Amino acid sequence: MRIVVAYTRRMLKILxxxxxVLPSRVAVLVFVIAILALPLVTQDYYILRIMILTSIFAxxxxxxxxxxxxxxxxxxxxxxxxGVSAYVTALLNLNLGFPPYFxxxxxxxxxxxxxxxxxxxxxxxxxxxxxxxxxxxxxxLMGIVFAIPGITGGELGLSGLTKLTGSRVNDYYxxxxxxxxxxxIMWKITDSNTGIILHAIREDEVAARxxxxxxxxxxxxxxxxxxxxxxxxxxxxxxxxxxxGPSTLEIGLSFQVIxxxxxxxxxxxxxxxxxxxxxxxxxxxxRVILDNFPSLPEMRMFIFAALVLLTLRFMPEGLIPxxxxxxxxxxxxxxxxxxxxxxxxxxxNAAMT
Amino acid sequence: MAQxxxxxxxxxxxxxxxxxxxxxxxxMGRNEIIGLIGxxxxxxxxxxxxxxxxxxxxxxxxxxxxxxxTGSKAWDIVNMGVASTFQNMRPFRRLPIVANVMVSCLSPRxxxxxxxxxxxxxxxxxxxxxxxISDVALEKASTLSQGDLKRLEVAxxxxxxxxxxxxxxxxxxxxxxxxxLMAKSxxxxxxxxxxxxxxxxxxxxxxIEHKLQQLMKIVxxxxxxxxGTILADGAPDVVVNDxxxxxxxxxxxxxxxx
Numbered sequence: 001m002r003i004v005v006a007y008t009r010r011m012l013k014i015l016x017x018x019x020x021v022l023p024s025r026v027a028v029l030v031f032v033i034a035i036l037a038l039p040l041v042t043q044d045y046y047i048l049r050i051m052i053l054t055s056i057f058a059x060x061x062x063x064x065x066x067x068x069x070x071x072x073x074x075x076x077x078x079x080x081x082x083g084v085s086a087y088v089t090a091l092l093n094l095n096l097g098f099p100p101y102f103x104x105x106x107x108x109x110x111x112x113x114x115x116x117x118x119x120x121x122x123x124x125x126x127x128x129x130x131x132x133x134x135x136x137x138x139x140x141l142m143g144i145v146f147a148i149p150g151i152t153g154g155e156l157g158l159s160g161l162t163k164l165t166g167s168r169v170n171d172y173y174x175x176x177x178x179x180x181x182x183x184x185i186m187w188k189i190t191d192s193n194t195g196i197i198l199h200a201i202r203e204d205e206v207a208a209r210x211x212x213x214x215x216x217x218x219x220x221x222x223x224x225x226x227x228x229x230x231x232x233x234x235x236x237x238x239x240x241x242x243x244x245g246p247s248t249l250e251i252g253l254s255f256q257v258i259x260x261x262x263x264x265x266x267x268x269x270x271x272x273x274x275x276x277x278x279x280x281x282x283x284x285x286x287r288v289i290l291d292n293f294p295s296l297p298e299m300r301m302f303i304f305a306a307l308v309l310l311t312l313r314f315m316p317e318g319l320i321p322x323x324x325x326x327x328x329x330x331x332x333x334x335x336x337x338x339x340x341x342x343x344x345x346x347x348x349n350a351a352m353t
Numbered sequence: 354m355a356q357x358x359x360x361x362x363x364x365x366x367x368x369x370x371x372x373x374x375x376x377x378x379x380x381m382g383r384n385e386i387i388g389l390i391g392x393x394x395x396x397x398x399x400x401x402x403x404x405x406x407x408x409x410x411x412x413x414x415x416x417x418x419x420x421x422x423t424g425s426k427a428w429d430i431v432n433m434g435v436a437s438t439f440q441n442m443r444p445f446r447r448l449p450i451v452a453n454v455m456v457s458c459l460s461p462r463x464x465x466x467x468x469x470x471x472x473x474x475x476x477x478x479x480x481x482x483x484x485x486i487s488d489v490a491l492e493k494a495s496t497l498s499q500g501d502l503k504r505l506e507v508a509x510x511x512x513x514x515x516x517x518x519x520x521x522x523x524x525x526x527x528x529x530x531x532x533x534l535m536a537k538s539x540x541x542x543x544x545x546x547x548x549x550x551x552x553x554x555x556x557x558x559x560x561i562e563h564k565l566q567q568l569m570k571i572v573x574x575x576x577x578x579x580x581g582t583i584l585a586d587g588a589p590d591v592v593v594n595d596x597x598x599x600x601x602x603x604x605x606x607x608x609x610x611x
Contacts (some may be wrong), residue, residue: 200448200453205445212461
């Protein structure tokens with residue numbers, strides 16, 4: 001009993017001295033609690049469905065950020081990893097009867113292989129050339145999918161996969177907790193020594209080589225890691241929708257990922273996740289509202305585009321970094337973040353200007 | 354015959370129609386400091402980039418400690434012990450300065466030591482301390498002045514524990530006081546020893562520099578390049594009084610600057 005009390009005390013202490021001092025940390029805490037508590041508030045089928053898709057896409061957007069934001073390898077065909085994994089998962093599940101907890105990791109492995117296959121020819125490409133090349137890969141794969149309908153189901157795709165879990169609430173918990181865990185892992189990767197090397201490759205590849213870093217290896221690593229996380233998202237999607245169709249390879253999805261990430265704030269894992277959690281439910285809300293006005297059929301995309309454009313005009317770094325800079329300031333001396341209203345730094349006591 | 358430390362044979366690099374280095378050959382010993390001088394466009398930077406593996410030579414060979422490193426990958430060459438700095442500094446602008454150096458500390462060569470050395474951040478701080486910019490370690494690299502960027506370049510190169518250090522205009526853009534300080538650091542580095550976690554093997558050096566007065570004080574030997582060929586090679590006071598060199602460097606009617 002005493003040990004429980006002691007640990008609780010320590011937890012509270014950490015909470016007070018480490019978490020509650022910064023608005024961004026409080027926001028993360030509130031976000032995690034809200035995600036976990038949502039089914040207690042509502043078990044509405046439709047809302048949970050939207051939140052499940054949102055969490056799947058959040059994994060996808062964060063994995064794009066790992067490759068394109070941190071490593072600077074502009075990938076305009078991120079749906080490739082998503083689609084490959086969805087198809088691999090579906091094929092394994094339908095033909096070999098693998099259960100979801102087995103087929104999804106294998107699908108992700110398929111996406112890792114794809115990352116290698118795409119990454120090797122892309123190693124020498126930079127900037128817009130890389131973007132155009134990566135854009136082509138999902139289109140090629142879609143052509144292959146349509147060419148062999150006997151295996152891939154053609155335009156209809158593969159349907160009738162095993163359900164992810166038995167119930168909607170369980171589905172929700174599986175995808176949401178996976179999103180939190182994988183997001184945490186991705187954030188940890190970018191925060192590690194490897195993350196510094198990825199940053200360095202984005203900033204100046206030649207200089208990174210001159211510092212003795214095997215940039216080829218790290219670029220391939222970024223492709224594989226990104227493919228793995230995107231692959232998990234693709235597998236979850238296939239099992240949740242019980243369908244792996246050509247829509248998972250669409251260019252629209254690739255661009256959607258970029259829009260989410262740029263809107264939320266690139267080079268910051270949490271930015272793309274927040275971007276998805278804001279934009280995706282927002283689109284659904286818009287759909288519900290606009291259904292009452294049948295005379296305005298295409299307003300939804302218009303409002304969406306206007307919102308994204310305005311965000312980028314006034315917050316070029318993305319929404320979340322912009323908000324963060326508003327509520328937190330960096331200590332000029334020790335570079336630790338502080339709440340904006342503090343007069344002195346919470347660590348080194350230097351005056352905040 | 355003993356293996357020479359660095360051996361450059363008939364090195365040639367052509368950019369389209371322009372021959373940047375034209376069959377350059379020289380060799381250097383383990384403890385030498387070579388000054389590489391020459392007028393603008395003489396091919397000095399090209400020569401260094403060829404040695405560092407950033408450019409691939411059209412023909413010719415480079416061997417380092419008896420191993421042929423012609424056409425090796427830049428990172429392999431760094432991990433064999435040849436570090437170089439850039440003339441136009443290329444920091445990772447959006448990273449903090451200490452993270453800039455941590456990239457070098459994460460190279461396999463720098464990590465080959467024991468646990469003590471594997472604390473990359475501490476080692477990076479020691480490299481910054483050595484270069485004299487540890488006080489701004491947490492600033493973004495984009496906020497640094499020219500002189501501090503030069504120091505950052507040196508810190509980044511030194512952090513890979515080089516045996517051959519190639520410095521491209523380390524004094525360029527520095528004030529006289531800063532130049533003296535940098536020259537002292539370079540001399541200290543050449544003597545070798547430990548600077549905190551940073552272990553200096555007393556690297557041999559090739560230094561490109563236009564500030565001859567400071568250069569004279571630290572180098573053992575000077576190579577003069579002109580139009581991609583070696584014009585003179587020898588002790589500093591001999592070379593700078595060579596009439597051919599004076600003509601190439603200062604034009605007709607110039608005087609010795611030693």
